[in-house]
Amino acid sequence: MENTVAAYGIYANAVELIEVVRTLNGAGFKDEHMCLILAPTHPIASILRDANLPSHEREASTVTVGLIDWISQFGAVVIPSVGFFIRSQAFFHALLAARNAPALCGNSRTLAGLGFPDGDASRLEAHLQRTGFLVYIASPEIGRVRWAVELFRISGAEECATLETEADAAVA
Numbered sequence: 001m002e003n004t005v006a007a008y009g010i011y012a013n014a015v016e017l018i019e020v021v022r023t024l025n026g027a028g029f030k031d032e033h034m035c036l037i038l039a040p041t042h043p044i045a046s047i048l049r050d051a052n053l054p055s056h057e058r059e060a061s062t063v064t065v066g067l068i069d070w071i072s073q074f075g076a077v078v079i080p081s082v083g084f085f086i087r088s089q090a091f092f093h094a095l096l097a098a099r100n101a102p103a104l105c106g107n108s109r110t111l112a113g114l115g116f117p118d119g120d121a122s123r124l125e126a127h128l129q130r131t132g133f134l135v136y137i138a139s140p141e142i143g144r145v146r147w148a149v150e151l152f153r154i155s156g157a158e159e160c161a162t163l164e165t166e167a168d169a170a171v172a
Contacts, residue, residue: 004090006115006138007145009152009160010124012166013021013042013131018154019133027151035076035091035114035136039128045079070119073115075138078110088136132158 011020017036018142023033038045047067071077075088075096096115111121114136128134137148145162152160 004137004138004140005117005142005145006163007148007152007160007165008116008136009149009155009157010127010134011132011136011155011157013039013133014134015156017042017044017133017135020152023151023155024135024137024148027147029137029148031073032075032088033137033139034074035078035088035138036071036074037078037080037110037128037134037136038135039131040079040081041131042079042133045082048079049082051083064147080110080125 009020011017017038021031025031042050044067045055072085072087074085076084076086076091078084078095082172083135084095086095094115095110109121111124112118116124124134135152139145139148142162146151149160149162
């Protein structure tokens with residue numbers, strides 16, 4: 001994503017995604033500015049993977065519809081080998097147009113499209129194939145991005161940092 005700064009936090013499955021999002025929302029970060037990348041082993045991934053199976057349980061279908069409604073509010077949600085939802089034009093270009101749809105199916109081009117250096121993209125992608133989730137927030141304001149890193153740290157991220165495009169790093 002050109003000319004943008006971003007923050008990310010990577011979490012283990014033990015941390016509740018909903019709580020992380022609530023913390024960020026409470027600090028003024030909107031869902032449409034977030035990209036979530038969930039491991040295929042994440043509980044949400046299991047629900048979505050089974051969403052197209054015929055269900056005789058109305059309650060299970062209601063939960064699935066509610067979950068799909070919730071994740072469709074984000075700028076993007078990517079679950080390697082399961083699927084993706086993209087709402088934001090900026091995430092569309094970063095994830096799909098610049099990298100082709102196969103990038104969303106489980107390789108480091110997904111994270112590279114968001115501005116991660118190749119080595120970090122490969123390392124984090126390998127981690128996300130096994131467990132956890134990553135929350136990514138883009139903003140034109142470095143102060144907001146630094147605040148997001150602090151919120152990631154407070155909410156239990158295993159790793160969190162800022163990312164800057166080359167153009168932004170040259171200006172800084």
